[in-house]
Every structure is written in C-alpha cells, then in structure tokens.
Amino acid sequence: MLALFKIRNIISEAAAVHRLVLVRILDPINGGRFHIPSRHIRVGNRINARDMRIVSIGAVIGQGQVIPSGKKQWIVNHRTGLRTFNEIY
C-alpha cells in the first residue's frame, strides 16, 4: 500500500466521495507454493502487467509483513500472529 486518498465524483447526483488506496501489486513466486528451505511464501514485483492499481479502501482486507529477500523479492511473514498463521498456513 503506497497511499490513501479520497476523490469526489462531481458529476454524480450524490457527489459521492470514494476512499481509495494506491497499491503496488506483487505476484507470488513459484505459484504461491512454499519455498522449501525457508518454508515461507515469496512475492516479487510484477513485470509483465501494470504493477500499480487504485482500488476502494474496502477492498483492503488486512496488512501483511514482508521482509526483503533478494532483488525485488520479499518473504511473506505468516507467523506474525495466530490469525495470520491460520489464514495462510
């Protein structure tokens, strides 16, 4: 997640304010399977498609801890708490 901001739709009757989040999309490495030596999932920068997207803030379901591992690769730490542990493991 890179930034949080609001925009207002000025051409709608409701003049709705959208709460948005700018996210950088990371793709799972090795198809999302666990890396055998480290027993963690790894993610990396998206190369082929657009790597940045703006979505509604309601689409954010939580935060994850990633630790740099190599060039533009991160390890997803799924042991930060019991809830994360149960969701990913």
Next chain:
Amino acid sequence: MRNLGRCIAAVLASALQNLDSSQYQDFKSALKCVSAQVDLTLMAQYRSHTPDTLSYMESYLQTFHRTKVIFLEFRPSKATHAQANCQDRELREPMPDQRPKEVYYITVANRRPLADQERVERSDRRADLIRRENHFNFIKMHYLTDFASHVRRFASISMYSTEIGELAHKDQIKDGYRRSNKNEAARQILSHYGRQHALGIRLQTIEALSKVEGVIVVEDSGMEMLTVPSRSTPRRVVKGSMKNTSTLTELCTALDIHYSNMLEEILRFIRQTAADDRRLPATRPNSGYFLWKDLLSLKSQCPTFRKLTGSRSTAPAALEPRHSATVALETIGCGSRLVGKRTMDIYRDAWWLGC
C-alpha cells in the same frame, strides 16, 4: 520475546538465504528449529484444542528437539566457558615444546601455516568441549513436553497464564512500594496506583480531544480531474511517514511514480465506478447561468438561490445557511460542475467561480 517470535523465522529465512554447500545443513537445521519453536508457540495460543492440534504441537516439539543441537554451542554456561579457556591455555603451552627442533629454524612465512593449523585445532577442541558440556536440561525446556498432557487434563491452559499477574505485580506493587516511605506501605501503594491510573486516563482523554479529523482534498490537476475543496481552508492531504506530500504531484514524486500513470489509474477507477453513480443532466444550453428547471425539480428547494441567480453580484449575507438543498452549478471557465449539499458550500463554490 513475544515480538521477537513474530518476526524471527522470516528474518532468519531472509538472512540465511545465500547458502554455501558447507553451510547448507547448518542453516537448514537452524531454520527448521526456529520455525518449529515459533509454530509451537503460536499453536499454544489456541483457546481450544483438538487431538489434531495437539498432535501438531507434539510433532513441532519433536522437530525442535531434533534440531536444537545446532544452537548448543551458543549457550555455554560460565563453568563451561572457564573450562574451555583452561583447555585453551593447556593446549597453547605444550604445543611449542612438542614441535621438532628444526621447526625453529624455518622462516616466519613457513611458520604461519603451522600457527593457523594450531589455532584451528584449538577452536575445534573448544567447540567439541562446549558441545559435550552444554545441554538443554533446564526446567522451562521440560515444561514444553507436558503441554499436551496438561491440555488433555485441564483444557486450554492459556487461562492459567501468570503474565497479567506478574505485570501487575511490577506496576501496581513494586513501583508503589519504592515511592512510599516504607511505613504502612499498603495504603500508600494503593493511593499511588490510583493516582497513576487517573492520570493515565486523563492523558488519554486529552490526546483524543486534541486529534483533528483529517480531510483529504485532491489537488487541481488542470486536466479532467479538476476538483474543488469543500472547505475554505484545505488541510493536510496525506498522513504518513513521508513528509511534504500535501499534493498529488508531491505524492507522485515521493513514490517515484510518473504523474500521468497516477492520473491514468485514477481515471481507470473512475470509469469503473462512474457507471454505478447516477449522473447529473449532461446538456446545458448556456454555461455560466444556473438552470431554473434543475433547481426547481430538486426535492428540497433553496429559495436563496433565486437571489443568487437573479443577481450575480449577490452579497454573501443574502444567503441563508439554514436552507439545505442539492444544487448543481456549471461554469465555462473550469469546464466542471460543482455539487454542494449545504447552502454555505453553494455560496462558497459560487464565490470561488466568480459567479
């Protein structure tokens, strides 16, 4: 310790990723040991257990015990340290005497490999001694083996945790006793804790009252994204660790994103969501004038707008803020329409546009 457990496995996995062939087994054992310990700790936090969860815990514990040897050399006791130092001294002294006499006639350059070899031998012996003398036979390590059986007997044992009591003993008893005059300390301890508690609550109240609700305002881009702040004084735009990011341009600069890419993403989102919103009438005969039809067709009409539309130089005082309506204004200059829900907003927008 708890916070360390949350990140230690992933941090170790990141730090020990570049493995040599000589280090591979050791690093793998270390990772496996730490992961098993962290998994065991996490599963011990379950509020309820099943035979499956208990069997998982037992398997984690077995893995931990099987691989913990890798950390054995890093926890020598004081006695083992002293014994290892003593062995070092003993090894260092007789070694020169054991050398053949011709060794003393060789050059310094040739003597250095021999010294290195002796040093390696000493360190190997030291590591052997430490591994031989060290152990994990202490009481906290033994308690882990009883966890599953205790859960079977007493249900989830997290309810027997003594952490809260131990923390309370420090904050509520020890600190109060230190600040007392040690004479009939019980009453002073109670009053000290009461004062601390009341002050803490008061500070939290002050902090909550001092917080200002942030308003996010998108800056004028000069393109299709022309917007107008709904309040007269724009506040700070983006909260976060990045400083000096009060506008979209600065945000793009701080994030190292091209401004056009950012606008493209915003427009893409707008195109996706705009279909769901009910649009205002698109046709306007003459921009710069307010349309009576639109204003009259609104559910709640605003009479003060008649004054505003009748005379373009209406004084601000002519608008009465008590009326509420949803009103659309259109101007030529900006090519945009502004929507306000309050009369004061309408006045402010009209004044801003120079109507």
